[in-house]
Amino acid sequence: MRVIVGGGTGFVGRALTQLLRSRGHEVTAVSRHPGKDRITWDELSRLGLPPCEGAVNLAGENVLNPLRRWSESFRQEVVASRVETTKTLAKAIAEAEHPPRSWVLVTGVGYYRPSHTTKYTENSPGGDFDFFSRLVTRWEAAAQVPDQATRQVVVRSGVVLGRDGGAIAQMLWPFRLGLGGPIGSGLQPFPWIHVMDLAGIIAHALEHEGVSGILNGVAPSAVTTSNKDFAQALGSALRRPAVLPLPGFVVSAVFGSERSIMLLEGQRVVPERTLESSYHFAFPDLPSALRDILT
Numbered sequence: 001m002r003v004i005v006g007g008g009t010g011f012v013g014r015a016l017t018q019l020l021r022s023r024g025h026e027v028t029a030v031s032r033h034p035g036k037d038r039i040t041w042d043e044l045s046r047l048g049l050p051p052c053e054g055a056v057n058l059a060g061e062n063v064l065n066p067l068r069r070w071s072e073s074f075r076q077e078v079v080a081s082r083v084e085t086t087k088t089l090a091k092a093i094a095e096a097e098h099p100p101r102s103w104v105l106v107t108g109v110g111y112y113r114p115s116h117t118t119k120y121t122e123n124s125p126g127g128d129f130d131f132f133s134r135l136v137t138r139w140e141a142a143a144q145v146p147d148q149a150t151r152q153v154v155v156r157s158g159v160v161l162g163r164d165g166g167a168i169a170q171m172l173w174p175f176r177l178g179l180g181g182p183i184g185s186g187l188q189p190f191p192w193i194h195v196m197d198l199a200g201i202i203a204h205a206l207e208h209e210g211v212s213g214i215l216n217g218v219a220p221s222a223v224t225t226s227n228k229d230f231a232q233a234l235g236s237a238l239r240r241p242a243v244l245p246l247p248g249f250v251v252s253a254v255f256g257s258e259r260s261i262m263l264l265e266g267q268r269v270v271p272e273r274t275l276e277s278s279y280h281f282a283f284p285d286l287p288s289a290l291r292d293i294l295t
Contacts, residue, residue: 001020001026001052001053001054001206001207002025002026002028002050002051002052002053002054003020003025003026003027003028003052003053003054003055003056003206004028004030004039004049004050004052004054004055004056004089004100005017005027005028005029005030005055005056005057005058006029006030006041006055006056006057006058006059006085006086006088006089007029007030007031007057007058007059007060007085008027008029008030008031008038008056008058009029009031009033009035009038010058010059010165011160011162011164011166011195012058012106012160012166012195012198012199013029013058014164015162015164015195015196015198015199016056016058016198016199016202016203017029018199019196019199019200019203020203020206023203023207025054025206028050028052030044030059030085030089041085044088044089044092045088045092048092048095048096049089049092049093049095049096049099049100051098052100053100053101053102054100054101054102054103054104054206055089055093055100055102055103055104056103056104056105056106056202056206057085057086057089057104057105057106057143058106059082059085059086060078060081060082060085061074061077061078061081061082063078063132063262064170064255064259064262064263066170066254066255069256070255070256070258070259075131078135079135079138082107082135082139083135083138083139083142084142086105086139086143087142089103089143090103090142090143090144093145094145094147099145099147099149099150100150101149101150101151101209102150102152102153102205102206103143103145103150103151103152103153104152104153104154104155104202104205104206105139105140105143105152105153105154105155106154106155106157106198106202107136107139107140107154107155107156107157108132108136108156108157108158109156109157109158109191109216109218109267109269110132110133110135110136110262110267111126111133111136111137111140111156112124112133112156112267112269113126113129113133113267114188114189114261114265114266114267115189115267115268116187116189116266116268117268118267119223119268119269119270120216120267120268120269120270121216121270121272121273122156122213122214122215122216122272122273122274123214123272123273130258130261131258132261132262136156140154151209151211151212152212152213153205153211153212153213153214153215154213154214154215155198155201155202155205155215155216155217156214156215156217156269157193157198157217157218158191158192158193158216158217158218158219158222158269159190159192159193160192160193160194160195160198161192161193161194161195161289161293162194162195162196162293163292163293163294164195165195166195167192168234168293171234175231175234175235175238175240175242176238176240177240178240178241179244180231180234180235180240180241180242180244181231181242181243181244181245181246182226182227182228182231182242182245182246183227183231183245183246183248183251183263183264184227184245184246184247184248184251184263184264185227185248185264186226186228186231186245187226187227187228188226188227188264188265188266189222189223189225189226189227189266189267189268189269190222190225190226190227190229190230190266191218191222191223191266191267191268191269192218192219192222192225192230192286192289193217193218193219193222194219194282194283194289194292194293196282196283196292197217197219197281197282197283198217200281200282201215201217201274201279204277204279205277208277208278210277211277213273214273215271215273215274215277215279216269216270216271216272216273216274217271217274218269218270218271219271219281219283219284219285219286219289220270220271220275220281220284220285221284221285221286222269223268223269223270224268225286227266229286230286233286233287233290234290237287237290237291237294238294248260248264251263251264252264
């Protein structure tokens with residue numbers, strides 16, 4: 001299978017590319033910068049979609065970049081990096097003489113309202129209560145293509161854990177120094193997934209004709225994982241204490257009140273349809289995921 005991957009040079013994109021190539025597929029990344037086995041977004045807009053059987057979009061500015069102030073201009077960057085790239089790929093798919101058989105978009109569990117008690121499946125409502133839920137709604141709407149020959153899948157991802165980037169990269173050194181701990185109360189749900197399982201779900205969606213619609217990209221055990229549980233598991237894996245909480249007011253001061261919601265609140269998400277689709281998680285629980293990442 002030939003697969004086009006928007007954002008293919010990023011953290012998840014690299015993992016997905018490695019996995020797809022190991023299964024014998026050809027991968028071309030869509031990137032802002034030209035290079036080997038890449039096309040640019042401008043080339044995609046001007047020249048159209050290269051011949052392919054599958055398309056994926058992973059593109060998106062890092063919302064929790066601590067070096068970027070949460071300003072109106074950064075909000076617009078966050079939206080454009082997701083919605084506009086998705087529109088570009090969807091338009092190219094719709095206009096292709098031979099459109100791909102499958103089209104996979106990765107969004108986020110921010111679609112669901114934060115709650116300590118409610119459990120969300122792929123059929124749960126959401127999408128219209130804060131900036132991030134409305135962003136996911138626009139993002140997913142931008143992916144719609146009229147061609148019924150193209151099977152469409154949306155993977156709503158949790159916090160992605162891996163050794164080469166993602167959330168762990170920002171947390172590792174404080175924890176190694178014994179300065180890690182829960183964020184805020186620590187009671188908020190922590191919907192997580194290992195990067196190789198997120199890549200695995202995407203590959204599964206590309207390869208299996210019976211998979212379509214919404215899939216929750218979270219580990220099965222994430223539904224019962226709190227931020228405090230994650231901090232303790234990471235500290236234990238590193239053989240370091242994890243008892244120093246990061247106060248909520250510090251998080252709000254660094255990230256802004258709107259963005260800090262992502263860290264101070266959370267969603268209990270169940271990968272119900274993902275499991276029903278016969279995807280088998282390589283890392284269903286935190287201990288196995290952290291052992292792999294920290295080895």
